[in-house]
Amino acid sequence: MIEIENVRKSFGQLEVLKGINLTVPKGEVLTVIGGSGSGKSTLLTCINGLETIDSGRIVVDGTDVHAKGTDLNKLRRKLGIVFQQFNAFPHLTVLENVTLAPRKVLGLSKAEADAIAVKQLTHVGLGDKLKVYPSRLSGGQQQRMAIARALAMSPDYMLFDEVTSALDPQLVGEVLDTLRLLASEGMTMICVTHEMKFAREVSDRVAFFHKGVMAEIAPPDELFGAPKDPDLRQFLAATH
Amino acid sequence: MFETALSWNDLAFLAQGAAMTLAVTAVSVAAGTVLGILFGVLRFQLGPYWAAPLTFVLDIFRSVPLLIQLVLGNALQSIMRLGWGPFTTSCVVLSLYTAAYCTEIVRGGIGAVPPTTRRAARSLGLTWFQDMRYIVFPLATRVSLPAWIGLTLGVMKDSALVLWLGLIELLRASQILVTRLQEPLFILIICGAIYFIISFPVARFGGYLEKRWSPND
Amino acid sequence: MFNYTFHWNQALRALPQMLDGALVTLQIALLSMAIGLACAIALTLFRLSGNRILGGFATAWVEIARNTPALFQIYMAHFGLGNFGIHLSPYTALLVGIAFNNAGYLAENFRGALKAIPDTQTRAARSLGMTSLQAFRYIVLPQMLRIAFLPATNQMVWAILMTSLGVTVGMNTDLAGVTQELNARSFRTFEFFALAAVIYYVIAKAVTLAARLFAARMFRY
Numbered sequence: 310m311i312e313i314e315n316v317r318k319s320f321g322q323l324e325v326l327k328g329i330n331l332t333v334p335k336g337e338v339l340t341v342i343g344g345s346g347s348g349k350s351t352l353l354t355c356i357n358g359l360e361t362i363d364s365g366r367i368v369v370d371g372t373d374v375h376a377k378g379t380d381l382n383k384l385r386r387k388l389g390i391v392f393q394q395f396n397a398f399p400h401l402t403v404l405e406n407v408t409l410a411p412r413k414v415l416g417l418s419k420a421e422a423d424a425i426a427v428k429q430l431t432h433v434g435l436g437d438k439l440k441v442y443p444s445r446l447s448g449g450q451q452q453r454m455a456i457a458r459a460l461a462m463s464p465d466y467m468l469f470d471e472v473t474s475a476l477d478p479q480l481v482g483e484v485l486d487t488l489r490l491l492a493s494e495g496m497t498m499i500c501v502t503h504e505m506k507f508a509r510e511v512s513d514r515v516a517f518f519h520k521g522v523m524a525e526i527a528p529p530d531e532l533f534g535a536p537k538d539p540d541l542r543q544f545l546a547a548t549h
Numbered sequence: 550m551f552e553t554a555l556s557w558n559d560l561a562f563l564a565q566g567a568a569m570t571l572a573v574t575a576v577s578v579a580a581g582t583v584l585g586i587l588f589g590v591l592r593f594q595l596g597p598y599w600a601a602p603l604t605f606v607l608d609i610f611r612s613v614p615l616l617i618q619l620v621l622g623n624a625l626q627s628i629m630r631l632g633w634g635p636f637t638t639s640c641v642v643l644s645l646y647t648a649a650y651c652t653e654i655v656r657g658g659i660g661a662v663p664p665t666t667r668r669a670a671r672s673l674g675l676t677w678f679q680d681m682r683y684i685v686f687p688l689a690t691r692v693s694l695p696a697w698i699g700l701t702l703g704v705m706k707d708s709a710l711v712l713w714l715g716l717i718e719l720l721r722a723s724q725i726l727v728t729r730l731q732e733p734l735f736i737l738i739i740c741g742a743i744y745f746i747i748s749f750p751v752a753r754f755g756g757y758l759e760k761r762w763s764p765n766d
Numbered sequence: 767m768f769n770y771t772f773h774w775n776q777a778l779r780a781l782p783q784m785l786d787g788a789l790v791t792l793q794i795a796l797l798s799m800a801i802g803l804a805c806a807i808a809l810t811l812f813r814l815s816g817n818r819i820l821g822g823f824a825t826a827w828v829e830i831a832r833n834t835p836a837l838f839q840i841y842m843a844h845f846g847l848g849n850f851g852i853h854l855s856p857y858t859a860l861l862v863g864i865a866f867n868n869a870g871y872l873a874e875n876f877r878g879a880l881k882a883i884p885d886t887q888t889r890a891a892r893s894l895g896m897t898s899l900q901a902f903r904y905i906v907l908p909q910m911l912r913i914a915f916l917p918a919t920n921q922m923v924w925a926i927l928m929t930s931l932g933v934t935v936g937m938n939t940d941l942a943g944v945t946q947e948l949n950a951r952s953f954r955t956f957e958f959f960a961l962a963a964v965i966y967y968v969i970a971k972a973v974t975l976a977a978r979l980f981a982a983r984m985f986r987y
Contacts (some may be wrong), residue, residue: 357893396890400908400987407906410894442987455890462894472801611962612970614922614930616942624956625891628770706835713934720838727845734849737842741834748833 310334310355311466311499316365320350325351328365329519333499335465338492340500340508340529343518344544349501350393352518353468356499357381357388386414389459390468393475395451397443397460403430407458415462422461429457433487449480453487460491465490469500493537505548509533517541554730565742566722573706573718574634577643581696581704584644590681592652593659603726610649618642633678639711647704654696657753658689691762698755702748719743779959780948784958787944788965794932794940795925798861802868802925803918809873810880824873831870836928839863844935856937864928871921872914879913880906919977923970930966943963944966 311333318326324347330369333339341349354360357375358381367374372384407426411417417425432434433453443451452472459467469488473481485507492498492511497547502508508515509529516526517538525538536542578625586606592600610618626633633641662685668686671677712721722738725735812824831839841861843854854862883906891901930942937943945962949955 320982359889359893382892382895385893388893390893390894392886392890394886396886398887398905400888400912400985409894410891413900413904414895439949444987591959609963609967612927612967614927614942614966615929617945617959617966618961620959621956624959628956688943702833706838706967708831710833710931720841724841724845732849733845734847735785737838737846741830741838741842744834744838745830752833 310368312366312368312369313352313356314366314368315354316367317350318348318355318360319362319363325521326355326362329523331516331523331526333497335464335497335507336495336501337513338496338498338511339514339516340502340510340512341516341518342502342505342544345366346520347518348521349518350470353390353470353499353501356392356468357385359390382414386462387465388468389462389466390470391452391455391459391472395443395448395455395472395475397446397451399443399452401442402439403435403443403446403454405440406443406454408462410458411461420430425461425463426457428453429460430454432460432490433457434483448476449483452476452484456484456487456491466497466499469498469502471501473502473504503548505533505545517544521543553732553735555726555732555736556575559726559730562726563719563722563739563743565748566717566719569716569718569722570708571704571722571747573639573643573708573711573716576640577647577708578701578704580640580644581647582651586647586655588648588652589655589659592656607652609651610646615642615646615707616713618646619710619714635711635714635716639708639714639716643704643708643711646707647700650700650703651697654693654700655689657696658693659685661692662688695755695759695762698751698758702752702755705748706744772957773954774953774957776954777961780958781961783940783948784944784962784965787939787941788969790939791926791929791966792969793859794861794864794929795922798864798868798929799922801861801865802872802921805865805869806872806876809869810876811817813873813877820894825978828870828873829867831867832874836863836867837931838936839866840931840935856932856935857939859935860929860932860940863931864925867928868921868925870934871924872918875917875921876910878917879910883909901971908924915977915981915985919974919981922973922977926966926969926973927932 311331313329313331313333316326316329317324326347329348329352334472341352343349351360355362356369356374358379362375368382369388372379374381374384401409404426408419408422411422411425412419427436427439430439435450435453435457438446438450438454438543443454446454451476456472472488473484474488476484481504485504488498488500488507489511498513500508512529513515514526515529515532516535517524517532517540519538520538525532525536525541531542533545536545577742579706588603592603595603597604619639619642623635623638626638626641666688667680667684670680675683708718711718712724717725719740723736726736809824809827812820815821840860843862843866844856844859847859848856886900887905887909888901891905892898896904929940932940933942933946938947941962945958949958952958
């Protein structure tokens, strides 16, 4: 369970998170929508401790992420994150991209790591690209590799930060299909996205962020069908 | 306090040396740049295949130590009975040396101008020369200027080697004073400081231009 | 035009001697690169450390190396250190001078290479649970080495060319030194130095070629 309690975060003068409260139970698929600068991406990087927070608390399975003694490297093993930019490691093959962290962080043998990586890469449809360098892959393939790389650490939670935003339109579908597959398998996921149709289909709940505040959170039918917040109504009208 | 036998006359002697360094640099960079632009345009227009002989000859100047080039240049002018003094010989060799590097810079600069831009210029009816003058030259200059500044400073530093031909430039002047006054460290530090004062601000300016004009920012 | 007869035989007879000199040249170049590389890594770490004194020391080294002539740096090692009672042989002075120069240029090269690797690479590595040291070792360093490799090869060629400066401080065992001694005995300046130029050229090209082959094997992506 991920518990977010009254989290505030500023970059200089700009307050991007103004007291967020949110609980994500195991097995839930939560999508987060909202305009740019609404703070939704920052929240994800705060959850796995890549960004610090100014006040409040984020607790993952009972561990306070931002407490002094927390071993972030250990915590991050259970929190997979995939970014908008694919961040493939260009000097490693697809297989090596995926096996590096399991070997160096989890201490698995090469054979064990390879087995996991092959399984995950096959899972996302890249089973035939193991020995290829990322520069030979399309954007969609690189992004699926990044997903497999995160999954290879056997995380309990997956965070997706606008994973389709940097992709050409015709490549968006293959990545969303991968996310759908994960959701159907019961992975706990928080997806920041601009894909409304996708959010509607896969989510258990959808949260709408506006100017650093979580303005509304509800199951998709309710949020899209009968939006209460005026900003949300405006946002939905503009995106359709 | 600190005592030194260094007199004002000696400092004037060092200044004369520095002036010689700057003179050799100025002449060589000016001549080398003109040649470099000529060769650079030629290399670009001819393409890698036809320019191969030119490329090969220029590459020699970049793969053989400058000191050896100076000695060879001096020997050659004496064999040919040209009667050149050390200043002329030094400037001729350094000019060719500069031209070899400048050619690469110019070629790179021209190559960095997108072909589509040039096609647009030509499709407006500009002649090859007008295209070069009004489109390629300003754009290529932006790309090449930082590297050219670096080259100029490089030649300024490398010009110290002309002391081997007997020219009294900054480093040789310092060496003469070191031999006479027996204060090597003090005099060399002054000498190094003069080089540094000439080079450092210009290098910083080049770095600034590079950053400012970098296409990624 | 020429009232001069070239005597190539004399120069060719001295070829074995000159090739011995070429070996010394190569040795100094390689040693100075190894020392320069080690110093450059230290300088880079100093500059990254955030420590004012270490950072200032590294910056001073880099700027002096890049803004004064290599020959000046060799003179400093040969004559300048005499003030401290340190009297280096021509060989050592040459080695120290070139290594100092190499370190400055390589450190600047490393800094540029580090800058060229986006922060998102480190971020991605950290998000997989790697420590900052692991992220540097497995993600940043290999990419940095690739970017820095070609400029480092150029520096190696520079180091070879710089060894010729030893002759000005009395070095007489490297290629330039041997050539100068032969020249002083025979006055066949052009022939001897032309042959030396050919040897330098061949060495420079061989090193460049070897580096290219090595890079093609090492960096496949």
